[in-house]
Amino acid sequence: MCPPPDPGSLRGGPAGTRTGADVTGTGQDGSRRTVVGIDGSPGARAALVWALADAARRGARLDVVTTFPVEVYWGDPQLLDERRIEAVRADMLQRATAQVEEVRAETGHADVQVGVTVAAGSPAAQLLAAAEDADLLVVGSRGRGAVRSSVLGSVALHCVTHARVPVVVVHPRADAALDPPRVVVGLDGSAESARALERAAAEAALLGGEVVAVAAYSPGSYWSDVYDVVIPPAERLEADARTGAEAMVEAAALPEGVPVRVETGQGPAGDVLVRAAQGAELLVVGGHGQGAIRGMLLGSVALHCVVAGPCPVVVVPPETRGERGAHGR
Incomplete structure (x- = not known):
């Protein structure tokens, strides 16, 4: 298996810049990898909860990916304010890491090795890139997309139609799961x-x-x-x-x-x-x-x-x- 992308690498200029942090855990050898997308929405949080539990079951590393948009000006790329981008990225990294720690504490999956990546650009494109060498991609059924009333979010739809690995779309449960599973x-x-x-x-x-x-x-x-x-x-x-x-x-x-x-x-x-x-x-x-x-x-x-x-x-x-x-x- 190829290793996950270097969180500090630059890919395609500011629109593809990534940065990240490790939220350490023990018990995994890192040979298997799951990617999950979060954006602060309830649906994405549910996806993170599911992905953590699944990673614990299969002994996989969990790579958490969150994104923010960057306006690329056609006429002059130099109009991008790098300082503002860095401030947004740092804030997103802090929020994402805090949510991961919160969910890990609630679910008790402290042994799962977790990394957090913040990427500038399209959520769907960044998730697909991060999952290229992964074993699984997990997304919520709905996120913070523009069409909040849609039954299926555009990011989830794009991922299930283009991913080369299995994709899990996590829906809010309307009833309790049966036993045995x-x-x-x-x-x-x-x-x-x-x-x-x-x-x-x-x-x-x-x-x-x-x-x-x-x-x-x-x-x-x-x-x-x-x-x-x-x-x-x-x-x-x-x-x-x-x-x-x-x-x-x-x-x-x-x-x-x-x-x-x-x-x-x-x-x-x-x-x-x-x-x-x-x-x-x-x-x-x-x-x-x-x-x-x-x-x-x-x-x-x-x-x-x-x-x-x-x-x-x-x-x-x-x-x-x-x-x-x-x-x-």
Whole structure:
């Protein structure tokens, strides 16, 4: 694994300048790394709480990234006030470090090695750059974006559509998690959902819980009654979905001792998964599945889950180096 970026390095002038500090901890060897973005919002704080607990479970270093905007003047870059930028950066570093210390004290995860980085520029771009060699990227579902009423923040959306590592979008919980912990994963026969299944099993192993593998089926609704003759009955569709999901579970390379239960649900796949994830610790989806529009940056089912998920949602990209961290390899 490549080491994290040097917090004191300069990348691309003032708009890419980073600075940081270590909030020391013990017990980690630094070989695994998680990146989490914070901006002072309740959603970002929830992401930090989740990321600290997850880093403690997997023995990972946690890199906390916060950003501030810098206006770059087209006509004359020299118009930038470096002293003001340094003052803003120092203030942001102090605030971010204080929040990290506060959350560490509240959660009791003092053994997690934590570093804080302040970067000037776009939050999404800086988070993606920081996570380039990480095992996981964690973001809140909403932050301090301009559209405060949006269901999903623009930073979270940009990260899940462009990151090369798994991204966790942390939603505020509407209910308590069930015991034992459940990790829900969607299966549709695609290679992407097979990778999501392996990720879900690895997460369940860390949590000491079970995997609920969910396959959705839908007879469809058409204007013409002729389709009633062509489309198999719902019972046949349910049986085919269950058989296919069970075959995927059987063929997957899963950790020993993790129970996997197959469930089916009738309706659009996104709705079925969101319902199944009520009370779950995690909902895991592949970034792309068997949808008709294969060129989209994020599949419609994954997007629906990221927007409407009742628990933290893990989006596994088509090819991910972060699986190594989840499996402990």
